[in-house]
Amino acid sequence: MAEKGVQLGTRAPDFELPDSEDSVFRLNDELKRGPIMLLFYPNDFGIVCSLEMRTFQGMCDDFKAKGLRLVGISRNSILTHKQWKESMDIRIRLLSDENGSVCLHYAGLQDSSLLKGMPRRAVFVLSQDGLVRYLWISHSEGLPPPFDEVREKVLSLDLA
Numbered sequence: 001m002a003e004k005g006v007q008l009g010t011r012a013p014d015f016e017l018p019d020s021e022d023s024v025f026r027l028n029d030e031l032k033r034g035p036i037m038l039l040f041y042p043n044d045f046g047i048v049c050s051l052e053m054r055t056f057q058g059m060c061d062d063f064k065a066k067g068l069r070l071v072g073i074s075r076n077s078i079l080t081h082k083q084w085k086e087s088m089d090i091r092i093r094l095l096s097d098e099n100g101s102v103c104l105h106y107a108g109l110q111d112s113s114l115l116k117g118m119p120r121r122a123v124f125v126l127s128q129d130g131l132v133r134y135l136w137i138s139h140s141e142g143l144p145p146p147f148d149e150v151r152e153k154v155l156s157l158d159l160a
Contacts, residue, residue: 006105006124006132006135007132008134009131011130012038012124012130012131012132013106014027015102017073017095017096017097018078018096019078019093019094019096020082020094022078025093025095030069030071031126031128031130032128033069034067034128035069035125035126035127035128035160036068036069036070036071037068037069037070037071037126038073038106038122039052039053039070039071039072039122039123039145040072040073040106040107040120040124041072041073041074041119041121042118042119042120042141043074043076043118044076044080044081044083044084048121048143048144049121051144052121052144053088053090054088055147057092062151063154066154066157066159067128068154068159069093071094072093072095073095073103073119075096075097075100075117075119076096076098077096077098078096081094081096097119103120106122106124107119107120107121107122107124108120110141112141114141115141120138120139121145122136122138123135123136123145125153125154125159127157127158127159127160133159134150134157
């Protein structure tokens with residue numbers, strides 16, 4: 001379970017953050033268009049973060065068939081997001097939570113010296129009604145999400 005109150009089966013807290021396309025992402029508005037997978041990650045250009053985004057991007061077609069859209073969230077700036085997306089050809093929407101308030105509320109922030117204050121790596125799958133239907137939060141900074149487990153679980157969920 002998340003340490004900050006976002007738990008399986010609860011309603012996901014609404015938030016509003018800028019994205020790398022110079023738009024604003026409002027969770028409750030976006031949920032009206034369908035279910036969402038929130039991917040919290042520590043840092044653009046990180047080795048594990050880059051592996052994570054490439055892996056999830058490779059799964060996008062499977063998730064798209066379920067109507068699920070993927071959204072990445074870190075404390076990096078919009079400019080850094082744009083550079084990372086371009087360098088890696090990332091098509092996942094990236095949100096900038098520079099003050100870390102959304103990251104803290106959902107998955108918490110790292111407390112180790114290497115990534116202190118950066119978001120914990122986490123996956124939250126939200127059904128269209130805003131309920132948290134799946135979550136995974138890493139408590140080890142270098143541990144990527146269990147990709148096969150995430151895919152299997154998400155594909156078995158009714159997210160409408």
